[in-house]
Amino acid sequence: MLGSSHDIVLSELCAVLFASLPRSDQRRKGVEYLRGLLGAQGRKSVRNIARLIGGQATEQNLHHFISSSTWDWDPVRAALAHYVTAVAPPQAWVVQQTVIPKAGEHSVGVDRRFISSLGQVLNAQQAVGVWSASEEASMPVNWRLHLSRAWLDDVPRRSQASIPASVNTRTLGDCAVEAVLELTRSWGLPTLPVVMDVRELDGMKAVRRLRAAGVPFVVRINSTLPLSPAEGGPTGHGAEALPAHRIIGACRDRRRVVTWTDHGPEGAPHAALVGAVRVRTAAGAARTLRSPGRPGGVAGDDLLLLGAGTPGRRWPQELWLADVPHASPAQLFRLSLLTGRVERDFHEIADRTGVRDYTGRSFNGWHRHVTLASAAHAVAALAHGGGRSPRRVG
Incomplete structure (x- = not known):
């Protein structure tokens, strides 16, 4: 059962989040899925969510809702970003690389990858998330799933995962920059400093693209x-x-x-x-x-x-x-600390609301799931007043 504070935030967010969904049954399933992400025990699979809500028929309906329905996740994600930035104004957009280990080879985007931060080769998906971050709270608002050339050039596998024709080869750094620029260029969100670790990326290419776009x-x-x-x-x-x-x-x-x-x-x-x-x-x-x-x-x-x-x-x-215009070294250091805020909130909230738990093969299904898991993260964070207070520079 969710607490009263969760229910209040959930109700307010859902009214905004699902306004673009044309059918009432889609809006109802969206609310059910969010409740399941917040309340189901263990891994936030469709089966566990359905067990909390209503059984086998519910499982089939929710699986279709996430993996093969027609609703567009992009306006839902944009609505989430606008809601989050309105109720918890961010100081920066923080980009975080996310590794999602997988046991099999059929999940969309999964590859054998050397993860330098872990010093080992993993069978995993790799994604980048853009987080709305301040010293008080951080919440994911946009995502890109990195797809290798092996995935994009494999016509049968690409077709099975329903990867759109518009998705082409991108480096992880390209994915990060494009996810940031979408916030301001497509969604009309404010231009804020972008904080990210480019040590494993083409760092100077990312710098050139951000500066060319006028992004601090x-x-x-x-x-x-x-x-x-x-x-x-x-x-x-x-x-x-x-x-x-x-x-x-x-x-x-x-x-x-x-x-x-x-x-x-x-x-x-x-x-x-x-x-x-x-x-x-x-x-x-x-x-x-x-x-x-x-x-x-x-x-x-x-x-x-x-x-x-x-x-x-x-x-x-x-x-x-x-x-960053007019920022002192101390202020810049303070912005860099927001990466720590995001890391803590990822492990303490996002992992618990299932951001890495999607098991399907569908490209759109992955994006629908991660969008709703981000919304569940926002509910959990805001219901607790923004979570644990951050480190403050004096």
Whole structure:
């Protein structure tokens, strides 16, 4: 049984979420599926959801509703994004890569993949989620499922999964950027800083696309990424391209202590050493990064290289590249902390509302399920007042 706070949020959200569904039976099944995601025990499979709601006939109906019905998940997802940003205004869009292990080989998009963050090869789907994130709460609002060329070029398998003809080869980085741009270009949501880890992606391609679109960003980079100190840089190497860690390492005298507190049950204080220096991309790339007419921010083609680490340990532990108008290094560091907020909420809420639990073969079925699982996450987060309070920078 859901609590009264869940029921209130669920009722309000469903009125907005399913307004685009033309039939009353579709709207009813949508509400049932959401209730099942929030209330079913264990894995949020159609069978477990149906067991909570009404048995075998319900299972068949819900399976059809998710995997092979005709309702369009895109306006439902857009409605979710507008609702979430209205009731819990975000500070940034945070992009998170999501690995979904699978036992078999028939689920749409599943491949044998080396997952560098885990250091192992897995049979898995890989997706990117865009999260509406603030220090108080984070909720997923858009998704892309990465499909390899092996899937897209296999005509029988592509047909069985009903992958639309419009879906073509994209890198994981392309998926991430396009999911972000859809929020503002197609759905009319505000342009906010994009926070993402590009160490396993084509990071500079992502930076170029975001800057060309006029989107501010804070992206985590590899320490070996070649950059050039901006004019007057502290390294003594002029405009020579150097690994990012060498450039930031020459700025130790610019470091400042930034403190924040976990306002959860622990309430533990934390501190970091943060330093920043203006940089440009390696020779030949500067022209592609120019974004004329953008207000504020660093000058011309310059970006801000940010280093952060724990006092008393080897510094820096993290490197970020940023272009956010008028933001100080401390504010940029604060934005980078939102990735931690998203990671906690993913494991504490999204995994419990079934975001990785779809077992069908249908491309549209995956998107319908993950859209409703994101809505269930929003209900759970908002019913608890935004969940655990975040770390705050002082």
